Amino acid sequence: MAKTGLAQDERFQQHLTGPGHPERPERLEAIANVLAERKLDEACKPIDVSPVDMKAVHRIHRQSYINRFMRACETGQPFIDVPDSAICPETYWIARLAAGTAINAVDAVMAGEIDNAFCPLRPPGHHAEHDRSMGFCMINNIALAARRLIDHHGLTRILILDWDVHHGNGTQHTFEATPQVLFISLHGHPTFVYPGTGYETERGVGEGAGHTLNIPMLPHSNDDDYRRAFDDKVHPEIERYAPQFVLVDAGFDAHRMDPLAPIDLETSSYGWMTDRMVDVAKRHCGGRLVSFLEGGYHLQALADSVALHVERLLDA
Ligand SMILES: [Zn+2]
Numbered sequence: 001m002a003k004t005g006l007a008q009d010e011r012f013q014q015h016l017t018g019p020g021h022p023e024r025p026e027r028l029e030a031i032a033n034v035l036a037e038r039k040l041d042e043a044c045k046p047i048d049v050s051p052v053d054m055k056a057v058h059r060i061h062r063q064s065y066i067n068r069f070m071r072a073c074e075t076g077q078p079f080i081d082v083p084d085s086a087i088c089p090e091t092y093w094i095a096r097l098a099a100g101t102a103i104n105a106v107d108a109v110m111a112g113e114i115d116n117a118f119c120p121l122r123p124p125g126h127h128a129e130h131d132r133s134m135g136f137c138m139i140n141n142i143a144l145a146a147r148r149l150i151d152h153h154g155l156t157r158i159l160i161l162d163w164d165v166h167h168g169n170g171t172q173h174t175f176e177a178t179p180q181v182l183f184i185s186l187h188g189h190p191t192f193v194y195p196g197t198g199y200e201t202e203r204g205v206g207e208g209a210g211h212t213l214n215i216p217m218l219p220h221s222n223d224d225d226y227r228r229a230f231d232d233k234v235h236p237e238i239e240r241y242a243p244q245f246v247l248v249d250a251g252f253d254a255h256r257m258d259p260l261a262p263i264d265l266e267t268s269s270y271g272w273m274t275d276r277m278v279d280v281a282k283r284h285c286g287g288r289l290v291s292f293l294e295g296g297y298h299l300q301a302l303a304d305s306v307a308l309h310v311e312r313l314l315d316a
Pocket residue numbers: 164165166251253294295296
């Protein structure tokens with residue numbers, strides 16, 4: 001059994017997105033319920049939930065954007081930058097809590113307090129760009145975590161594996177010019193799935209050339225297609241890179257029940273994908289792995305997939 005951290009806090013449900021918005025507080029309620037029912041929450045060690053130091057945010061995001069985000073919340077705006085990115089007056093502080101918690105999770109792993117962790121945070125982060133919000137995301141949590149590992153812990157080879165059905169554009173753009181992060185994303189093909197980036201030809205720029213790997217999946221790709229992508233593309237790239245830390249951007253919206261994209265993964269797919277990443281972490285970096293919730297909008301599919309993900313982290 002691994003020592004697994006869990007970053008659960010009811011305050012992440014206080015980010016209100018309004019009626020009919022798929023990225024809703026009930027997602028975390030469904031996750032909390034299933035983890036409690038299966039006694040997985042008590043098997044995990046709680047991760048400290050605390051607001052991020054703004055210096056860490058400004059390493060990833062432009063200060064003028066963050067100020068704009070703060071003011072939009074303070075003045076009661078319904079969204080920031082795009083109508084998808086719905087906010088409420090509390091969103092700014094909750095986003096700071098989520099980002100701080102992402103950093104606390106990697107710190108706890110580096111301190112040896114836990115082996116791995118799952119962070120069901122809201123708002124999500126991987127679409128957030130340097131200077132603007134996109135796709136429900138305001139602060140890029142996983143980018144802050146990777147930056148922490150580089151700046152504070154001195155690591156030089158971080159793997160970010162993003163299996164959310166949407167391309168992690170913000171994360172890719174943050175690190176595309178550095179070899180210190182290998183960004184691998186499996187997502188619905190950009191010609192038919194938001195945000196329209198993540199083509200195979202995007203392989204990184206400058207010193208980061210070759211350290212971005214996009215694997216666009218065609219409509220109705222299923223478990224077999226994902227297994228082939230892991231075998232043929234994901235694993236060879238990771239073996240060459242030999243990461244010192246594994247970060248997983250775990251959206252659960254490639255599930256066949258999910259309403260946002262036409263990819264047909266099963267709940268069980270999230271079990272073996274977790275096992276694969278746990279195995280990579282064991283072979284290369286002493287089991288060090290932290291995963292972050294991104295999407296996942298069918299409550300039952302999300303809850304079941306998350307439960308399996310956490311079970312497999314505990315089994316590591
Ligand atoms: Zn998504």
